[in-house]
Amino acid sequence: MTDQPKQYQQLVAKCWADEAFKRRLMAEPAETLKQEGIEIPTNVCVEVHENTDTRLCIVIPQRPTELSDDALEVIAAGAYISFHTYCEPIEI
Secondary structure, eight states: OSSSHHHHHHHHHHHHHHHHHHHHHHHHHHHHHHTTTOOOOOOOOOOOOOSSSOOOOOOOOOOOTTOOOHHHHIIIIIIIIOOOOOOOOOOO
């Protein structure tokens, strides 16, 4: 994905507005994303989960190779802990 934050925001908004789309995304994520113009490599498994009142899904992103150990310590100390209702990206 080239513009991941914007595409992610659009995807979430579409799921909130269209229950049938959300069900299709959850059932066939790679194909549904492809139909939305988001290419997923064939060797990548895509899983879609939904938070509910009784379930909180946490995704730990892959460790970026360009961050130093010092930068990771700052992040781990809480400098980048923030949840935004509209999935807006935050820069540190």
